Amino acid sequence: MELDERKITILKAIIKNYMDTGEPVGSRTISKYVDNRWSSATIRNEMSDLEEMGYIVQPHTSAGRIPSDKGYRFYVDQIVLEKDSEAAGVQELMIKRIDRLESVLKRLAKLLANDTNYAALISGPRYQQNKLKFIQLSRVDEDKLLIVTVLEGNLIKNTIVHVRDILNDDELLNMNILLNSNLNGLTIEEINLDVISRMKQQAGSHADVVDLVLEQVAEVIRADSEDLQIYTSGATNIFKYPELSDNQKASELLQTLEHTELLKDLVDTGDDGENGTGIQVYIGEESPVQAMRDCSVVTANYELGEGIRGTIGIIGPKRMDYEKVLRTLRTLMVQLETTFKKEER
Amino acid sequence: MELDERKITILKAIIKNYMDTGEPVGSRTISKYVDNRWSSATIRNEMSDLEEMGYIVQPHTSAGRIPSDKGYRFYVDQIVLEKDSEAAGVQELMIKRIDRLESVLKRLAKLLANDTNYAALISGPRYQQNKLKFIQLSRVDEDKLLIVTVLEGNLIKNTIVHVRDILNDDELLNMNILLNSNLNGLTIEEINLDVISRMKQQAGSHADVVDLVLEQVAEVIRADSEDLQIYTSGATNIFKYPELSDNQKASELLQTLEHTELLKDLVDTGDDGENGTGIQVYIGEESPVQAMRDCSVVTANYELGEGIRGTIGIIGPKRMDYEKVLRTLRTLMVQLETTFKKEER
DNA sequence: TGTTAGCACTCATCAGCTTCGAGTGCTAAT
DNA sequence: ATTAGCACTCGAAGCTGATGAGTGCTAACA
Numbered sequence: 001m002e003l004d005e006r007k008i009t010i011l012k013a014i015i016k017n018y019m020d021t022g023e024p025v026g027s028r029t030i031s032k033y034v035d036n037r038w039s040s041a042t043i044r045n046e047m048s049d050l051e052e053m054g055y056i057v058q059p060h061t062s063a064g065r066i067p068s069d070k071g072y073r074f075y076v077d078q079i080v081l082e083k084d085s086e087a088a089g090v091q092e093l094m095i096k097r098i099d100r101l102e103s104v105l106k107r108l109a110k111l112l113a114n115d116t117n118y119a120a121l122i123s124g125p126r127y128q129q130n131k132l133k134f135i136q137l138s139r140v141d142e143d144k145l146l147i148v149t150v151l152e153g154n155l156i157k158n159t160i161v162h163v164r165d166i167l168n169d170d171e172l173l174n175m176n177i178l179l180n181s182n183l184n185g186l187t188i189e190e191i192n193l194d195v196i197s198r199m200k201q202q203a204g205s206h207a208d209v210v211d212l213v214l215e216q217v218a219e220v221i222r223a224d225s226e227d228l229q230i231y232t233s234g235a236t237n238i239f240k241y242p243e244l245s246d247n248q249k250a251s252e253l254l255q256t257l258e259h260t261e262l263l264k265d266l267v268d269t270g271d272d273g274e275n276g277t278g279i280q281v282y283i284g285e286e287s288p289v290q291a292m293r294d295c296s297v298v299t300a301n302y303e304l305g306e307g308i309r310g311t312i313g314i315i316g317p318k319r320m321d322y323e324k325v326l327r328t329l330r331t332l333m334v335q336l337e338t339t340f341k342k343e344e345r
Numbered sequence: 346m347e348l349d350e351r352k353i354t355i356l357k358a359i360i361k362n363y364m365d366t367g368e369p370v371g372s373r374t375i376s377k378y379v380d381n382r383w384s385s386a387t388i389r390n391e392m393s394d395l396e397e398m399g400y401i402v403q404p405h406t407s408a409g410r411i412p413s414d415k416g417y418r419f420y421v422d423q424i425v426l427e428k429d430s431e432a433a434g435v436q437e438l439m440i441k442r443i444d445r446l447e448s449v450l451k452r453l454a455k456l457l458a459n460d461t462n463y464a465a466l467i468s469g470p471r472y473q474q475n476k477l478k479f480i481q482l483s484r485v486d487e488d489k490l491l492i493v494t495v496l497e498g499n500l501i502k503n504t505i506v507h508v509r510d511i512l513n514d515d516e517l518l519n520m521n522i523l524l525n526s527n528l529n530g531l532t533i534e535e536i537n538l539d540v541i542s543r544m545k546q547q548a549g550s551h552a553d554v555v556d557l558v559l560e561q562v563a564e565v566i567r568a569d570s571e572d573l574q575i576y577t578s579g580a581t582n583i584f585k586y587p588e589l590s591d592n593q594k595a596s597e598l599l600q601t602l603e604h605t606e607l608l609k610d611l612v613d614t615g616d617d618g619e620n621g622t623g624i625q626v627y628i629g630e631e632s633p634v635q636a637m638r639d640c641s642v643v644t645a646n647y648e649l650g651e652g653i654r655g656t657i658g659i660i661g662p663k664r665m666d667y668e669k670v671l672r673t674l675r676t677l678m679v680q681l682e683t684t685f686k687k688e689e690r
Numbered sequence: 691t692g693t694t695a696g697c698a699c700t701c702a703t704c705a706g707c708t709t710c711g712a713g714t715g716c717t718a719a720t
Numbered sequence: 721a722t723t724a725g726c727a728c729t730c731g732a733a734g735c736t737g738a739t740g741a742g743t744g745c746t747a748a749c750a
Contacts (some may be wrong), residue, residue, distance in 0.1 A: 026742050039694050044743065062700045062742050138481045140495050148493050148503070150485050158493070158501040236603055239596040247592065251584040254599065258581055371713050384723050389714065407713050407729045 001053055009034065010046050011055055015067045015075050019319040022242055024064030069284040069318070072296065076281050076322050106231050108312070112332070113234020116325060118316030119257060121299075123267040124229030125153075125310040130221045131187050135179045137172060137213065147213055149220050153308045157220040161212055175209060178202055188221045230260035230267065241317040249294060256291035257315070265289055266299055267311035278302075279329060284318055296320050300329040302336055346398055354379065355391050356400055360412045360420050364664040367587055369409030414629040414663070417641065421626050421667050451576050453657070457677070458579020461670060463661030464602060468612040469574030470498075470655040475566045476532050480524045482517060482558065492558055494565050498653045502565040506557055520554060523547055533566045575605035575612065586662040594639060601636035602660070610634055611644055612656035623647075624674060629663055641665050645674040647681055 003011075013033045017025040027043040038046075047065055050056050055071040058064075067075070105122050112120035134150040143166060147159045167175060182199050183191065196214065200207040235257045239245045244253065256262045265288040278301040282288070287297050292315060299313040312332065314325050348356075358378050362370040372385040372392060383391075392410055395401045400416040403409075412420070450467050457465035479495040488511060492504045512520060527544050528536065541559065545552040580602045584590045589598065601607045610633040623646040627633070632642050637660060644658040657677065659670050 024742090028742080040742095041694055041696090041744095042692085045693090048744080058743085060701065062744095063702075064742065134483065134485050134491070136481060136483045136491075136493070138479065138493070138495075140479050140499060144499075146479075146481075146493070146495060146501065148481070148483070148491070150483075150491060154485060154489075154505055156491065156503040156505075158503065160499055160501075233603070236596060236600040239592070239600075245592060245596070247584070247590060247595075250592075250595070251581060251590070255581045255584075258578070369713090373713080385713090386715095386723055386725090387721085390722090393715080403714090405730065407715095408731075409713065 001049060003053070006038070007046055007050060010043060011050055011067075011071060012075065012078075014047075014050075014056060014065055015071060015319075018066050019321065022317075022319060024059055024066050026064035029064070067318070069286065072283045072318055072322075073286075076283065079323050079326065080281075102229070105229075105310075106233070108332070108336070109231045109233035112312070112314065112328070113237060116314055116316070116321075116328060117234075117237050117240060118314050118320060118325070119235045119237050120233045121257070121263060121266065121311075121313040121315060122231050122233075123310045123312075124231070125304060125308040126228060130155075131185055132183050132217070132221075133185075135176070135183060135213070135217065137176050137179070139167070139172060142166070145209075147216050149217055151221070153304075159216045159220060161216060163209060163212065165206060165209055167206065167209065171206065175203065175206065178210075179213065183217075188218060191218075228260075228264055228267070230263050232257045232260070232263075237316075241319075243319075244294060244317055252291045253295070253315075256289060262289065262291070266297060266313055278333070279326065281322070281326075294318070296322075298322070298325050298329060300333060302333055304337065346394060348398070351383070352391055352395060355388060356395055356412075356416060357420065357423075359392075359395075359401060359410055360416060360664075363411050364666065367662075367664060369404055369411050371409035374409070412663070414631065417628045417663055417667075418631075421628065424668055424671065425626075447574070450574075450655075451578070453677070453681070454576045454578035457657070457659065457673070458582060461659055461661070461666075461673060462579075462582050462585060463659050463665060463670070464580045464582055465578045466602070466608060466611065466656075466658040466660060467576050467578075468656045469576070470649060470653040471573060476530055477528050477562070477566075478530075480521070480528060480558070480562065482521050482524070484512070484517060487511070490554075492561050494562055496566070498649075504561045504565060506561055508554060508557065510551060510554055512551065512554065516551065520548070520551065523555075524558065528562075533563060536563075573605075573609055573612070575608050577602045577605070577608075582661075586664075588664075589639060589662055597636045598640070598660075601634060607634065607636070611642060611658055623678070624671065626667070626671075639663070641667075643667070643670050643674060645678060647678055649682065 010030060013030050014025055017029060017033060027040040027047060030043045030047075031038060031040040047056065050071075051058065051065065054068060055074060056065040057068045059066060102124065105124055109120045109122040112122070131152040132149070133152050133154075134148075136146075136148040136150075138146045138148070140146045140160065143163055145161050145163050145167075147161060149157045149159070151157070178199060182195060182202075186195070191214070196210075199210050199214075203210045235254055238250060238253060244250060280299050282292075282297040282299075284296065285293050287293060287295065289297070294317075295315050296318045297313060297315050298320075299311050301309060301311050303309045312329060314320070314329065316325070355375060358375050359370050362374060362378060372388040375388045375392075376383060376385040392401065395416075396403065396410065399413060400419060401410040402413045404411060447469065450469055454465045454467045457467070476497040477494070478497050478499075479493075481493040481495075483491045483493070485491045485505065488508055490506050490508050490512075492506060494502045494504070496502070523544060527540060527547075531540070536559070541555075544555050544559075548555045580599055583595060583598055589595060625644050627637075627642040627644075629641065630638050632638060632640065634642070639662075640660050641663045642658060642660050643665075644656050646654060646656050648654045657674060659665070659674065661670070
């Protein structure tokens, strides 16, 4: 059987209606929706066909129809196809003054959740190869040193360590020079025994400080590549959609959103999306996360230059407003990139 | 009417039972619970009295009784009274290696939620008066400076700024000396026009760099005192308690836990608790947060020395295991303090 | 041949009803 | 003062029938 013009019109009408109401939609409703172009009986026949073809399903006999995963998939593909070239509409999303990337991401997730009324998820950037850019030792107390480690991509980490061996100002300056001249531009793999022993030799009586610093630096880099940061926001938005908010499902979904380690499958994809936009849509069972099989998930990969990449995602009911979500995500990508570029200037 | 020995025994039995089951408890149950010391009829008379005195309520006629807020209050006061001197039992709570305070707090919240099966809340420390301890400028790129600001209490903030005016190494060194000699030990209020103009004068041709740095420092300090960090964990634990997990209540509670600004009333109290332990128990309506009127909230204030204070809290059903929660929180305080002291050494 | 009107049928939902059992309050006996 | 007994209450659970939205099928129509 072929998906002819009329079937497509009816299918779209069903999906649109279901998106609005969340209720199964019947043949009479559709008949009215298309200005009685066809009677409910005709619609019924077509619906019967559409069901046979797998685009819609009946939750139970003599209820209206709701779109199946395949139906949504068709709809989404249509949208992506039709609207992709269209200029993204102006959004009122505003990213204000930036302090730390982390706080931006958190705020962004909140904005996104508010704007869409779905749950939002955002992963902190992962850095491909962590090259050391800069190390700075400073004394903050008599016996405490502050180690500031700057990695490629201007990722900054601080550590305070206690030292037994107290350096005077000149020694500290020399130590800084020593560290930077030896370590700058190296990845953690490149800091081998050879480098270390050379540094220790140069450090002379303060070799143990070198040890201490290296240990902390290694720690910092490891910690950074290990735990992927994921922030979520608006998780409770799911209560706005009856089909998700029965206790069993809501509980499961919220628990998943709370335990970010369960979400890493969503942000792990280096995939650029089927159409090169970096945007991916998972409908129902397509989702890699078990608890989201009754939802749709839209993810987008952002890239802030220098190989710093992360993911933004929206989790909502299958009847989510794909058009809006896709539009919002696209706009956001652009905004995030420009804002960040301006910041970096 | 007096709360005699028998009434107390019965009241405790009711509360204990209700804590276990979450169901209203009837006279026969209590009669069995006290090894038939009294018959169900006697218990009924006593329960009638207890109800009249306000310690228990009937959710509806011919249901068993459940403790009222006043009943719980009595119970908690008893526990605090009886067990306060007792040495806190050994806890398996372990705080491992510390990197940043923030991550410790997050992990702590998670631990706490797991351990208790209630929702946990933890507020980052607020610093009473933010004195500048140390400022360090470093060049990270040709035209970018890293400003590391260390506040009293070793709170470290990083900012990267773009500079038009490029300093060479010597100038940078001098700028660092200039900044530190003028600003160290000052609170933000103390950085007045006088100080600023003096610094600009000393900076000579690089006065605009001073402006830039001061602006960022002011920003850092303001941001820090403004937004109180609150982390929550285990919010979905509330689904484990039927009396909290109907859709209406669960949704409201989870939304409140998600919007941390609504929680600040819980952590705002400089109060040390009625008995000087820094622990406070809010039962039902006593809670300052509207959405928690069906819960109990236990908060504890921690102090990491140098006026750095924050709050840890547990949110659970009114029938929470107060004894365990109080014990856990007390132990945690001690652990947090010692771990942190060791870290600071 | 495609479209439509009509009709019998299905099934979720809801209100009203009954039954069941846990639990109470009261009274009279111990 | 305590207890046994009994009538009573009320929520929960199950059943019933009415309602109505929606379907599939058939026969008539253009």
